[in-house]
Amino acid sequence: MGDTHARPEPHDDGWLGRLSWLRAGVLGANDGIVSVAAVLVGVAGVTTASGPLITAGVAALVGGAISMALGEYVSVSSQRDGERALIELERRELAEDPEGELAELVGLWEERGLDHETATLVATRMTEHDALGAHLSLELGIDEETTTSPWTAAAASLLAFTIGGALPFAAILLAPTDVRVVVAVVVVLVALGITGALGARLGRAPWRIATLRVIVGGGVALAVTYAIGSLLGVAGVG
Numbered sequence: 001m002g003d004t005h006a007r008p009e010p011h012d013d014g015w016l017g018r019l020s021w022l023r024a025g026v027l028g029a030n031d032g033i034v035s036v037a038a039v040l041v042g043v044a045g046v047t048t049a050s051g052p053l054i055t056a057g058v059a060a061l062v063g064g065a066i067s068m069a070l071g072e073y074v075s076v077s078s079q080r081d082g083e084r085a086l087i088e089l090e091r092r093e094l095a096e097d098p099e100g101e102l103a104e105l106v107g108l109w110e111e112r113g114l115d116h117e118t119a120t121l122v123a124t125r126m127t128e129h130d131a132l133g134a135h136l137s138l139e140l141g142i143d144e145e146t147t148t149s150p151w152t153a154a155a156a157s158l159l160a161f162t163i164g165g166a167l168p169f170a171a172i173l174l175a176p177t178d179v180r181v182v183v184a185v186v187v188v189l190v191a192l193g194i195t196g197a198l199g200a201r202l203g204r205a206p207w208r209i210a211t212l213r214v215i216v217g218g219g220v221a222l223a224v225t226y227a228i229g230s231l232l233g234v235a236g237v238g
Contacts, residue, residue, distance in 0.1 A: 032164025045229020
């Protein structure tokens, strides 16, 4: 009589992996929205002419996307190198001292509440099945088969930033010249509200506070950059 529809549960590793990537994509798009919009609004504080806005927008979009991708590549590469080093260390320890590693696995299960007899049985069965996998999972929280690809992470980051940054770029260029800043700000704040709420829901967090936080932060960024651009315009810069 229970619900026969399968639901992703918090302990579902596949679902958590997909959720992590989706949430990272939402946050990457959010970064693109704020970064590109801030540059464009700052330039618009000096001039609303299409030429300077296109130049600034393209530079912000391309530079930001490459920077995000490079940062993600370096970060994930460092993480993967560390994981590989730990995997090799664990493999060597298993080859050199299998009895000691089994005792360590038994101790890990005892720390999780099993009695010695049960912990020994579980550890022995896991060791017989996949000794390295058992230690990586229980001791280090690593899955040898699912280490993240830095190229995949970089591509996802670049794509998410580009999609997010293209929104304020299009908004400010397609709007009439005399209302470009207003239209861009409205579009950006609405988009930030959507990404903030979506990111919060994906992370199972209260969406109202998260949405308000993102909107306020984006609004402050736009206000500051527009004010700086206006001051530079008054000073004759640009």
